[in-house]
Amino acid sequence: MPEWDTVRLDFNDDVATLTVDRPDRLNALNVETLHVLRDAISAAESEGARALVLTGAGEKAFIAGADISHMQDLSVAEAQEYAELGHEVTDMLEQFPAPVIAAMNGYAFGGGCELSLACDFRVASENAIIGQTEIDLGIIPGWGGTQRLSRLVGDELARRLIFFGERIDAQxxxxxxxxxxxxxxxxxxxxxxxxxxDLAERPAFALQAAKEALNQAHEGMQSAGLRYERRLWSSLFGTHDQREGMAAFLDEREPEFN
Structure with missing residues (x-):
């Protein structure tokens, strides 16, 4: 089994657990970690995992989001490439041939929330704080949040969460x-x-078929929406609000948007 610096893949019988292991950075997803997550998901599938758990290391965070220091100075083309990588990981979770559980043991912001949306189940610790917070950075969710969130909570709640960047508690x-x-x-x-x-003990082929059928209910509309989201997300890079929002976050000050 491969070993990586930023992600752990552990097996307990037929259950695979993927742990994003950057607790000092609240398990934020830099480019290296996204590449490793992609490889680890593939490894879990190759090893025949009959259930997959996604979680974060430490006591504070599930996945606090994408790497803002990396995103800050991206061009539109570079942002498109970054969006494609994030979408590849979320698509792999959504299409994994066995049930996937997000164990949300702390902060789940931005890209971290989006990874959880691609899972089949979301179980939250009472300490979890969750949000699509990209608006505070002058951008929008870029790894599927604009499409998957409304499927779960409905259109208006999705708009409230995305437009206001609200952080909500687990309850x-x-x-x-x-x-x-x-x-x-x-x-x-x-x-x-x-x-x-419990899931791993259930009939694997039937679970896979059920997951494929449930996903198919959204496939046509969602696939087009995900492509559109990637284009819109990357088009915001280079704008004043994107540069200011990310600089303000890294400087720990309030942004001054246009």
């Missing part, structure tokens, strides 16, 4: 359907492990 996320359940922070690992083990 509010549960009430709006963004996560399926909320558990005590010190119980999330055991709870998700039991859930994944």
């Amino acid at each position: 509010d996320a549960r009430a709006m359907g963004l996560v399926g359940e909320v558990v005590a922070h010190d119980q999330i690992d055991d709870h998700v492990a039991e859930m994944a083990s």
